[in-house]
Amino acid sequence: MKQPEYQRRPDAAPKVTGALKYLTDRFEENMLIGKVLRSEYPHARIKKIDTSAAEALPGIHAVLTHHDVPGLNRFGIVTPDQPVFCEDRVRYTGDAVAAVAAESAEAADQALAAVIVEYEPLPVLDSVEKALDPEAELLHEAGNILHEAYYTRGNLQEGFAGCTSIVEETYQLPRQMHGYMETEGGVVVPEKDGGISVYMATQHGFKDRFQLSRILDAPEEKIRIISSPIGGSFGGKDELNLQPYGALLALKAGLPVRVHNTREESVRAGLKRHPMAITMRTGADENGRVLAHETTIYADTGAYATLGPAILEFAVEHASGLYPIPNIATTGVSVFTNNGVAGEFRGFGGNQVTFALEGQMDRLAERLGMEGAELRAKNMRKPSDAGPLGQEIAPTDGGRMILEDVTAWQQLPLSNAGETPWVKNGRGGAVSMHGGGLGYGRLDPSGGRLALTKEGKLEAAFGFEECGQGIAAVIETVMKDTFSCHEEDIEITIGDTNKVPVSGSTTASRGTGMVWTAVENMKDSFRRQLLAEASRVTATAAADLYLGAGGVHKIGTEPSLFLSYKALAEYVQEGDIETHTAFDFPVTPDEIDSGHYLYSFGGVSAEVEVNLLTGTVRVLDLKQSVSAGPVMYPQGYRGQIEGGGIMALGYTLMEDAVMDEGRYQTENFDTYLMPGVKDLPDNVTVKPREEVMEGDIHGPRGVGEIGTIAVAPAIAEAIYQAIGARPHKLPVSREWVLQQIQQRGLLPWNKPEKIPGG
Amino acid sequence: MEQTRKDSRGIERRQGKYACTFHVNGEEVSIEASPMDRVVDLLRDRMHETGTKISCGIGRCGACSIWLDGRLTSSCLLLAYQVEGKEVTTIEGIGTEERCSIVQEAFMNEGGFQCGYCTPGMIMATESLLRHTPDPDDEQIREGLSGNICRCTGYSGIIRAVRAASVNLQ
Numbered sequence: 001m002k003q004p005e006y007q008r009r010p011d012a013a014p015k016v017t018g019a020l021k022y023l024t025d026r027f028e029e030n031m032l033i034g035k036v037l038r039s040e041y042p043h044a045r046i047k048k049i050d051t052s053a054a055e056a057l058p059g060i061h062a063v064l065t066h067h068d069v070p071g072l073n074r075f076g077i078v079t080p081d082q083p084v085f086c087e088d089r090v091r092y093t094g095d096a097v098a099a100v101a102a103e104s105a106e107a108a109d110q111a112l113a114a115v116i117v118e119y120e121p122l123p124v125l126d127s128v129e130k131a132l133d134p135e136a137e138l139l140h141e142a143g144n145i146l147h148e149a150y151y152t153r154g155n156l157q158e159g160f161a162g163c164t165s166i167v168e169e170t171y172q173l174p175r176q177m178h179g180y181m182e183t184e185g186g187v188v189v190p191e192k193d194g195g196i197s198v199y200m201a202t203q204h205g206f207k208d209r210f211q212l213s214r215i216l217d218a219p220e221e222k223i224r225i226i227s228s229p230i231g232g233s234f235g236g237k238d239e240l241n242l243q244p245y246g247a248l249l250a251l252k253a254g255l256p257v258r259v260h261n262t263r264e265e266s267v268r269a270g271l272k273r274h275p276m277a278i279t280m281r282t283g284a285d286e287n288g289r290v291l292a293h294e295t296t297i298y299a300d301t302g303a304y305a306t307l308g309p310a311i312l313e314f315a316v317e318h319a320s321g322l323y324p325i326p327n328i329a330t331t332g333v334s335v336f337t338n339n340g341v342a343g344e345f346r347g348f349g350g351n352q353v354t355f356a357l358e359g360q361m362d363r364l365a366e367r368l369g370m371e372g373a374e375l376r377a378k379n380m381r382k383p384s385d386a387g388p389l390g391q392e393i394a395p396t397d398g399g400r401m402i403l404e405d406v407t408a409w410q411q412l413p414l415s416n417a418g419e420t421p422w423v424k425n426g427r428g429g430a431v432s433m434h435g436g437g438l439g440y441g442r443l444d445p446s447g448g449r450l451a452l453t454k455e456g457k458l459e460a461a462f463g464f465e466e467c468g469q470g471i472a473a474v475i476e477t478v479m480k481d482t483f484s485c486h487e488e489d490i491e492i493t494i495g496d497t498n499k500v501p502v503s504g505s506t507t508a509s510r511g512t513g514m515v516w517t518a519v520e521n522m523k524d525s526f527r528r529q530l531l532a533e534a535s536r537v538t539a540t541a542a543a544d545l546y547l548g549a550g551g552v553h554k555i556g557t558e559p560s561l562f563l564s565y566k567a568l569a570e571y572v573q574e575g576d577i578e579t580h581t582a583f584d585f586p587v588t589p590d591e592i593d594s595g596h597y598l599y600s601f602g603g604v605s606a607e608v609e610v611n612l613l614t615g616t617v618r619v620l621d622l623k624q625s626v627s628a629g630p631v632m633y634p635q636g637y638r639g640q641i642e643g644g645g646i647m648a649l650g651y652t653l654m655e656d657a658v659m660d661e662g663r664y665q666t667e668n669f670d671t672y673l674m675p676g677v678k679d680l681p682d683n684v685t686v687k688p689r690e691e692v693m694e695g696d697i698h699g700p701r702g703v704g705e706i707g708t709i710a711v712a713p714a715i716a717e718a719i720y721q722a723i724g725a726r727p728h729k730l731p732v733s734r735e736w737v738l739q740q741i742q743q744r745g746l747l748p749w750n751k752p753e754k755i756p757g758g
Numbered sequence: 759m760e761q762t763r764k765d766s767r768g769i770e771r772r773q774g775k776y777a778c779t780f781h782v783n784g785e786e787v788s789i790e791a792s793p794m795d796r797v798v799d800l801l802r803d804r805m806h807e808t809g810t811k812i813s814c815g816i817g818r819c820g821a822c823s824i825w826l827d828g829r830l831t832s833s834c835l836l837l838a839y840q841v842e843g844k845e846v847t848t849i850e851g852i853g854t855e856e857r858c859s860i861v862q863e864a865f866m867n868e869g870g871f872q873c874g875y876c877t878p879g880m881i882m883a884t885e886s887l888l889r890h891t892p893d894p895d896d897e898q899i900r901e902g903l904s905g906n907i908c909r910c911t912g913y914s915g916i917i918r919a920v921r922a923a924s925v926n927l928q
């Protein structure tokens with residue numbers, strides 16, 4: 001049998017055999033089924049809630065409304081503005097009004113149906129325009145604007161005055177759904193000490209604990225969050241979802257409660273990627289130096305805040321991307337509406353704004369009579385240039401490296417050189433830059449713990465979650481590389497607030513880098529402790545000992561294994577050999593709010609074929625060049641970029657959680673289309689560019705997001721190269737493509753129409 | 759005992775329970791069920807065989823894939839009365855952590871999974887494909903897996919796994 005190219009992930013066998021218990025697979029004796037009643041209306045006043053009939057039904061153990069929340073009846077990672085249970089008003093169809101716990105799912109359904117809620121519908125603010133109308137009803141006390149963010153430098157007017165070519169476009173970005181295959185849910189168990197154990201997915205266990213403590217009015221120590229393994233998240237399970245309902249029901253009923261969203265419930269209540277309308281005006285002089293860049297972003301953030309402000313700020317920061325343009329003015333406005341809640345999603349606002357920025361670069365290049373790659377090269381940042389907000393960042397040559405690859409790939413021949421007359425091919429390229437960590441001014445602590453356990457394992461403990469990205473494989477690899485140990489020597493402890501140190505959130509492409517840094521910080525002390533203890537118990541000079549597979553080895557003996565970790569553990573007490581580290585994610589020294597310090601870079605080349613008869617766009621080739629520091633776990637790295645690329649292909653060509661008057665029209669995977677295996681390009685390439693600047697001490701940057709950013713603009717440019725029409729709205733619909741084909745007379749039987757405005 | 763009631767969507771449901779008897783991975787089981795219970799729920803909630811997953815519930819994602827008398831099927835669309843007397847094969851019947859099948863080995867080696875939630879279904883589909891088409895070409899692989907969605911891997915690792923499994927099986 002062929003030898004595996006890579007080390008297997010530690011979670012491999014349990015996953016491929018179905019033996020792994022996800023949190024939604026959990027079963028407890030006497031477990032009840034919990035369900036949540038969500039609003040019937042996108043916007044309404046609640047006149048009355050009557051639960052008496054529901055309570056009277058057989059098999060019902062708890063029926064809860066806003067009256068039953070002991071603490072703060074709100075949640076939200078930064079701003080708690082979302083009601084756990086609505087009191088007098090609902091703002092989207094995912095708003096919760098009541099919840100029940102019953103002995104069976106059927107009984108729970110019946111009880112939900114028996115809860116009487118009287119609503120008085122209000123006008124539905126289902127667009128940014130409607131919400132910003134001065135006459136519009138205010139969705140929140142402070143108004144319908146969640147957040148505004150600005151960045152300016154130079155003088156825009158003077159900048160444009162020096163430009164010979166100026167392009168302007170408004171880009172429209174859809175409401176993408178995370179589409180994690182495991183919907184939200186899990187089990188909450190009331191414990192004997194009055195506390196609870198919450199077995200539910202999240203990307204930051206300690207944050208859930210904090211939020212739940214506020215809701216339950218219970219001390220954090222009484223709340224244990226067990227949050228791994230997770231069947232996919234992509235940002236979507238970062239905010240609380242079903243945890244408050246599971247917890248409140250379990251405490252009320254005094255029994256374990258399982259809650260698990262159906263797909264329809266998940267679509268209705270869950271986060272999505274922010275739909276944005278982005279207008280950009282960009283100008284260059286006759287040599288192709290981009291001098292001025294003006295951006296206005298309107299984001300539809302839905303009914304509640306979650307991380308909407310941070311996402312907007314991220315978009316504003318990345319609006320000029322890898323190009324140190326001298327004159328910039330960027331305005332971002334995030335607006336409350338009655339549409340579903342938009343929030344954290346892989347890429348965090350960078351995807352939207354990069355589609356627009358790279359679209360501008362291609363439009364400008366054409367206006368200047370240049371290749372897109374040439375214009376990008378002329379304006380590409382230098383290794384020591386400041387970051388996009390003018391802040392000091394870790395020097396990096398990533399932008400140039402990935403552009404070099406994309407430029408070379410653009411020269412590859414097309415795979416259909418006219419053999420099939422009704423199929424047109426085109427290739428496009430785009431580049432991106434993406435900040436890691438939460439940014440300046442935001443608490444972003446991390447840390448970890450190494451210990452020798454009683455059983456003789458090297459325990460590596462981190463407060464990160466395994467949501468498929470492979471953090472466990474990263475931990476294993478870093479441990480093996482650092483201590484020359486065997487995977488059997490390692491015990492990985494993650495995803496349990498009772499057992500792990502504070503490491504910060506499993507978001508923002510930060511996990512891999514934080515694990516690496518933590519182990520770097522701890523390795524000397526941990527090694528010293530192990531060797532000193534081994535030296536003591538064996539009365540051997542520490543200088544003759546070293547760490548290796550299985551335990552402590554001795555120089556010059558054969559076999560070299562001298563004292564196994566298991567044997568060593570017998571001489572010491574638990575906790576005797578243990579080391580901790582706590583530090584912050586590196587931030588820019590400049591006091592520029594939300595500015596990042598470490599960036600990764602991604603370059604994409606895409607070839608598409610457009611069928612002129614059907615309007616179908618098929619991606620044939622997707623190549624990604626990634627600069628994110630050294631690769632820790634090659635299979636995981638490749639998988640993140642391949643998977644991110646296809647998720648972004650979906651964003652570009654098919655995915656949109658359509659809403660009409662505040663109601664989802666796409667309620668499940670029959671109408672919300674995500675890429676299937678047939679959409680996979682014939683060729684997918686991932687090329688890591690691992691080189692970092694001399695003296696760089698930051699190690700790996702993490703690649704959870706970068707593979708999703710520049711795909712859309714590359715495909716859009718490829719479509720343009722194929723049919724001569726530039727998409728500015730995603731997803732690129734077949735109707736739009738066919739219309740463009742018709743207008744341009746690309747089929748012999750229709751003559752070109754006059755193209756309005758073009 | 760037979761009675762009817764309306765479910766949350768207002769559809770009349772017959773509520774009588776009966777002893778539903780079928781085989782799961784070669785073993786006979788008899789379980790009190792209503793004829794209209796979904797097989798995925800019987801497996802997961804009643805028998806605690808949670809290797810079979812639930813994701814869309816409408817037959818679009820393949821997370822719940824099982825075999826019914828050897829044929830690949832979505833267990834979320836299968837009702838108790840339809841399996842009466844039949845043979846159901848789930849991921850638990852394919853291999854164990856100690857003894858993985860060649861297909862499972864290939865998924866582990868080639869990065870055919872990340873979060874792993876689609877993986878049991880994906881493996882049921884792959885095993886089925888390779889039993890009928892031991893040496894599939896790219897088109898046949900894509901056809902064979904077209905009922906299964908994976909949100910994490912972007913399918914490249916899965917295709918590598920299917921190819922490797924096909925070679926290793928010969």
Ligand code: FES
Pocket residue numbers: 811812813814815816817818819820821822823832833834835
């Ligand atoms: S859960 Fe059965 S096909 Fe999706």
Ligand code: FES
Pocket residue numbers: 181231232468870871872873874875876877907908909910911
């Ligand atoms: S591995 Fe997560 S959905 Fe396929």
